[in-house]
Amino acid sequence: MFWGHSMTTPLSPIIILVEPQLGENIGAVARAMLNCGLTELRLVKPRDGWPSEPARANAAGADLVIDGVTLYETVEESIADLQLIYATTARLRDMVKPVIPPETAAERLHQASLGGLKTGILFGRERSGLTNDEVVLADAAVIFPLNPEFSSLNLAQAVLLMGWEWRRQVLGKVAEEFMPAQSPPAERGHLLQFFTHLEGELARTNFFFPPEKKPHMLRNLRNIFERTKLTEQEVRTLHGIVRSLTRDG
Amino acid sequence: MFWGHSMTTPLSPIIILVEPQLGENIGAVARAMLNCGLTELRLVKPRDGWPSEPARANAAGADLVIDGVTLYETVEESIADLQLIYATTARLRDMVKPVIPPETAAERLHQASLGGLKTGILFGRERSGLTNDEVVLADAAVIFPLNPEFSSLNLAQAVLLMGWEWRRQVLGKVAEEFMPAQSPPAERGHLLQFFTHLEGELARTNFFFPPEKKPHMLRNLRNIFERTKLTEQEVRTLHGIVRSLTRDG
Numbered sequence: 001m002f003w004g005h006s007m008t009t010p011l012s013p014i015i016i017l018v019e020p021q022l023g024e025n026i027g028a029v030a031r032a033m034l035n036c037g038l039t040e041l042r043l044v045k046p047r048d049g050w051p052s053e054p055a056r057a058n059a060a061g062a063d064l065v066i067d068g069v070t071l072y073e074t075v076e077e078s079i080a081d082l083q084l085i086y087a088t089t090a091r092l093r094d095m096v097k098p099v100i101p102p103e104t105a106a107e108r109l110h111q112a113s114l115g116g117l118k119t120g121i122l123f124g125r126e127r128s129g130l131t132n133d134e135v136v137l138a139d140a141a142v143i144f145p146l147n148p149e150f151s152s153l154n155l156a157q158a159v160l161l162m163g164w165e166w167r168r169q170v171l172g173k174v175a176e177e178f179m180p181a182q183s184p185p186a187e188r189g190h191l192l193q194f195f196t197h198l199e200g201e202l203a204r205t206n207f208f209f210p211p212e213k214k215p216h217m218l219r220n221l222r223n224i225f226e227r228t229k230l231t232e233q234e235v236r237t238l239h240g241i242v243r244s245l246t247r248d249g
Numbered sequence: 250m251f252w253g254h255s256m257t258t259p260l261s262p263i264i265i266l267v268e269p270q271l272g273e274n275i276g277a278v279a280r281a282m283l284n285c286g287l288t289e290l291r292l293v294k295p296r297d298g299w300p301s302e303p304a305r306a307n308a309a310g311a312d313l314v315i316d317g318v319t320l321y322e323t324v325e326e327s328i329a330d331l332q333l334i335y336a337t338t339a340r341l342r343d344m345v346k347p348v349i350p351p352e353t354a355a356e357r358l359h360q361a362s363l364g365g366l367k368t369g370i371l372f373g374r375e376r377s378g379l380t381n382d383e384v385v386l387a388d389a390a391v392i393f394p395l396n397p398e399f400s401s402l403n404l405a406q407a408v409l410l411m412g413w414e415w416r417r418q419v420l421g422k423v424a425e426e427f428m429p430a431q432s433p434p435a436e437r438g439h440l441l442q443f444f445t446h447l448e449g450e451l452a453r454t455n456f457f458f459p460p461e462k463k464p465h466m467l468r469n470l471r472n473i474f475e476r477t478k479l480t481e482q483e484v485r486t487l488h489g490i491v492r493s494l495t496r497d498g
Contacts, residue, residue: 032406037396062399103417145420150283150311157281157409164410168352171394 011113013166014040014120015159016078018134021047021126027058028156029123030065036163037170041065042120044072075122075134080189084112084119087130087138088158090151097223098140105142106165117185121162126155133215136222137188139229183231190235195222197239201246260362262415263289263369264408265327267383270296270375276307277405278372279314285412286419290314291369293321324371324383329438333361333368336379336387337407339400346472347389354391355414366434370411375404385468386437388475432480439484444471446488450495 015033020026020043030041043050050071059066072078079085086105100108109119122138124130135141144153144161153161199218208214230238264282269275269292279290292299299320308315321327328334335354349357358368371387373379384390393402393410402410448467457463479487 031403034399035395035402035406060401060403146284146416147286152309153284154280154309157284157406160406160409161413164413167395 011116011118012038012040013109013113013162014042014082014118015163016042016044016075016120016122017046017155018044018075018078018122018130019047019125020155023048023052023054024058025126025155026052026069027055027060027062027066028154029159030055030059030062032156032160033163034062034065035160036167038163038166039065039068041069042072042078043069044075044078046071075137076189076192079120079122079137080187080192081118082120082188083117083185084109085122085138085188086120086140086142087122087124087135088142088144088162089124089130089135091143092135092141093132097135097138099143100140101145102142102162102165103168105140106162106169109166110169123155123158132219136219136226137192139226183233186230186232186235190232191225191230194235194238194242195225198242201242205246260365260367261287261289262358262362262411263291263331263367264412265291265293265324265369265371266295266404267293267324267327267371267379268296268374269404272297272301272303273307274375274404275301275318276304276309276311276315277403278408279304279308279311281405281409282412283311283314284409285416287412287415288314288317290318291321291327292318293324293327295320324386325438325441328369328371328386329436329441330367331369331437332366332434333358334371334387334437335369335389335391336371336373336384337391337393337411338373338379338384340392341384341390342381346384346387348392349389350394351391351411351414352417354389355411355418358415359418372404372407381468382464385471385475388478432482435479435481435484439481440474440479443484443487443491444474447491450491454495 015029015038017026017029020029023046026041026043026046033039033041046052050069051066056063056066086100086109092099105121109121112119121142122130122134124134142162144151144158146153199221202208202221208217225238264278264287266275266278269278272295275290275292275295282288282290295301299318300315305312305315335349335358341348354370358370361368370391371379371383373383391411393400393407395402448470451457451470457466474487
């Protein structure tokens with residue numbers, strides 16, 4: 001089933017809005033998505049609830065997108081079934097994370113789609129964007145190289161630029177063959193289960209000291225494993241390693 | 250003076266909105282422009298007048314653009330001092346005109362700017378876009394290769410995509426040297442004066458027959474001369490030819 005999409009219908013990236021505030025903005029996002037041929041929209045805790053009349057009105061006919069919206073309580077749940085995830089952000093604060101421009105992101109998303117992988121792009125709150133803990137969940141941060149003195153995009157504009165770059169990839173290239181790994185890339189949910197397992201054991205063994213450093217240490221730890229693009233098999237192996245190391249002899 | 254900008258400060262394309270309806274949209278355009286580093290905005294007969302408080306409010310701080318807006322009564326006047334002009338449109342109706350994608354447009358605009366030429370991009374009314382007679386004034390039509398089943402962009406989104414493509418050119422390339430022609434490209438105002446001259450003489454000599462075909466014939470005529478990218482010297486030559494042909498022996 002995993003490879004079912006690989007040759008005939010490339011999957012499109014899923015757009016994920018984290019705690020969007022205004023229904024109008026969600027509608028404008030839906031319109032920008034459909035302009036670029038993107039159709040799957042996920043919302044994490046929209047402030048004003050869902051469904052939203054302002055969203056539908058502002059979607060200007062992109063009902064296909066509005067009708068298909070799915071809701072999530074947490075960012076982690078919203079990306080659990082995805083295998084390649086990018087986080088759009090205005091800047092990186094105190095974090096070691098690869099940063100790529102939208103064009104590179106679009107190219108990698110498209111190549112992954114051709115290989116049958118499920119991909120997604122995270123967009124943060126209108127005012128404050130994504131938190132560091134949310135950016136950490138992604139494979140890389142996408143930063144738009146806009147006018148450094150005036151770089152704030154509204155939500156729909158940011159989605160439009162990513163959608164546009166993706167569309168340029170789809171239209172502009174003869175589909176290159178994608179070489180899948182031996183074992184498929186891990187679903188994000190499995191990776192998160194591994195983090196929970198590892199971090200639980202580390203907490204039990206007082207790894208996180210002093211306690212106030214724990215959030216920072218956790219982020220660094222997660223970034224290490226995110227960067228390595230683990231396969232399903234490798235995640236299983238890591239679970240085994242942690243179990244083995246914590247066994248009572 | 251003409252070449253004064255050529256080596257040090259490449260000129261940016263001027264954004265021209267033809268009869269925009271809502272001040273909010275003009276503001277959103279200003280914001281999208283400044284995001285991409287574009288600063289000069291011209292308005293042809295904005296429906297609700299100018300200045301506009303909704304425009305300033307929706308510009309989200311792009312006061313630099315709003316404060317610099319200039320007003321025009323006609324599209325012809327708004328482009329009279331420009332030398333390379335593109336018209337954005339959703340489709341071409343009954344017209345022979347080169348069509349280019351935004352990326353190509355941006356590349357040519359950037360190269361022209363490096364050569365010190367003044368360039369501009371025309372955007373039409375929110376509902377109906379540009380008329381055929383307005384598209385004819387441009388060197389080429391720009392059509393966005395969006396989802397064919399849902400291709401309607403709002404005004405600010407269209408400006409953002411063009412601005413973005415232009416910015417990618419500016420950032421992504423080492424500035425290539427631009428080879429100016431022997432005589433500089435004609436200012437659009439000079440070309441329009443030539444059309445007026447030529448068309449006046451043709452009307453006097455009953456060229457436009459039957460009368461109901463006149464608009465169509467005029468457009469075809471203009472397209473011929475637009476396509477040839479006339480220099481200042483060539484426009485002067487053409488004036489001389491018309492004068493000579495119409496002399497009473």
